[in-house]
Amino acid sequence: MQLIDNFNFAGKKAIVRVDFNVPLNKETGEVSDDTRIRGALPTIKKIIADGGCAILMSHMGKPKNVDAHAGDPKFSLKQIVPAIEKYLGKIQFAPDCAAASEQAKNLKMGEILLLENLRYYPEEEGKPRGIEKDDPAYEDAKKAMKDSQKKFAKTLASYADVYVNDAFGTAHRKHASTAVIADSFDEANKMFGFLINKEVEAMDKVLKSAQKPFTAIMGGAKVSDKINIINNLLDRVDNLIIGGGMTYTFIKAMGGKIGNSLCEEDRLDVAKEVLAKAKAKGVNLLLPVDAVNADKFDKDANAKVSKTDETPDGWMGLDIADESIKKFSEVIAKSKTVLWNGPMGVFEFDKFAKGTSAIAQAVAKATQENGAFSLIGGGDSVAAINKNKLADKVSYVSTGGGAMLEYMEGKVLPGIAAIRGDK
Numbered sequence: 001m002q003l004i005d006n007f008n009f010a011g012k013k014a015i016v017r018v019d020f021n022v023p024l025n026k027e028t029g030e031v032s033d034d035t036r037i038r039g040a041l042p043t044i045k046k047i048i049a050d051g052g053c054a055i056l057m058s059h060m061g062k063p064k065n066v067d068a069h070a071g072d073p074k075f076s077l078k079q080i081v082p083a084i085e086k087y088l089g090k091i092q093f094a095p096d097c098a099a100a101s102e103q104a105k106n107l108k109m110g111e112i113l114l115l116e117n118l119r120y121y122p123e124e125e126g127k128p129r130g131i132e133k134d135d136p137a138y139e140d141a142k143k144a145m146k147d148s149q150k151k152f153a154k155t156l157a158s159y160a161d162v163y164v165n166d167a168f169g170t171a172h173r174k175h176a177s178t179a180v181i182a183d184s185f186d187e188a189n190k191m192f193g194f195l196i197n198k199e200v201e202a203m204d205k206v207l208k209s210a211q212k213p214f215t216a217i218m219g220g221a222k223v224s225d226k227i228n229i230i231n232n233l234l235d236r237v238d239n240l241i242i243g244g245g246m247t248y249t250f251i252k253a254m255g256g257k258i259g260n261s262l263c264e265e266d267r268l269d270v271a272k273e274v275l276a277k278a279k280a281k282g283v284n285l286l287l288p289v290d291a292v293n294a295d296k297f298d299k300d301a302n303a304k305v306s307k308t309d310e311t312p313d314g315w316m317g318l319d320i321a322d323e324s325i326k327k328f329s330e331v332i333a334k335s336k337t338v339l340w341n342g343p344m345g346v347f348e349f350d351k352f353a354k355g356t357s358a359i360a361q362a363v364a365k366a367t368q369e370n371g372a373f374s375l376i377g378g379g380d381s382v383a384a385i386n387k388n389k390l391a392d393k394v395s396y397v398s399t400g401g402g403a404m405l406e407y408m409e410g411k412v413l414p415g416i417a418a419i420r421g422d423k
Ligand code: AMP
Pocket: 219, 220, 221, 222, 225, 243, 244, 245, 246, 262, 317, 318, 319, 341, 342, 343, 344, 345, 346, 347, 348, 378, 380, 381
């Protein structure tokens, strides 16, 4: 596999898949958070510093237009040009990503060209638009679309000598710009950018070469969303801490009283299987022993503590309580690898945020004081770490969202496989 560190871009045109799907201020259209732009800078700067030029491509939002030329302007990447220029100086813009050959050809070394939103073309995602799935013609349209997706990817590839993928957030999609395009480049001329490299390195450190003891902390709302990750992790971890709403499906499966707490009745068997599998594999599975309960799902609800399996009638568990915090923190403190996905409670309500904050503190402490490698991933645990201002006290905060979760499930990501050849 080609590594960006070893590659010299001098005299080369590089087409770079970045994730510039940034949030915009609804009134002014200005970029309200440029984290993703900043995330791509090391890769772009390396290409330019080597003496190459960069053609940047990205999607923005979910345009649903059928005609590629009638894309909704609210999804236009033109809006973000000033936000990019703030870091990289003057750049050029191509208003039609599939008709940019001339601009690409004329691009001089040291210059940067940004292509218009790839998703103005349905070919990017490879799904036909303007036809419903139950339409008898849908299957044919889908097949035809796969062919046009290949053509579209070839057009994009024709602009450049080298392909760089630095958009981890879309690596779990087999889109023209994230995977199909790679077929047009030989192995020496396709590679990950620095951002994907860092993400993959961090995740592999946890999944493939974790130092022991390895503790995974899984929270969030539902068992059904996390079951595949839990199953994949059970083969790897020493300790599995479960918190958040999914606690109660487990507690009910074990015969506890859960009041009005969140429960997936159709996942009780799944919970039982997880408990049995953990036992068989010698994994220390920890569930909260006590909870902060609410009399309604509201930020101003009354709160009272009970054992997790003795939730009073009419009450629901919305956070882990002190005894659980202590037990979980002790296990985390002794860990050498920690993976955290999902909050321990409804941390959006201050009254029920203490457990999640305490776990964030414990993960940061293990990293700082015990030299643990800690990876935080998944939207809400990232929000929780940021809310507690601890992002720089943990080893890595993944920007991946869905891509990170699928990687953790053990799935092959098309965007990763297209370059690294994962099977
Ligand atoms: P997820 O996206 O699956 O990680 O779930 C995150 C959501 O789970 C957050 O919005 C939390 O408010 C919610 N959550 C966490 N704990 C609970 C709980 N005990 N009851 C209901 N929702 C919860």
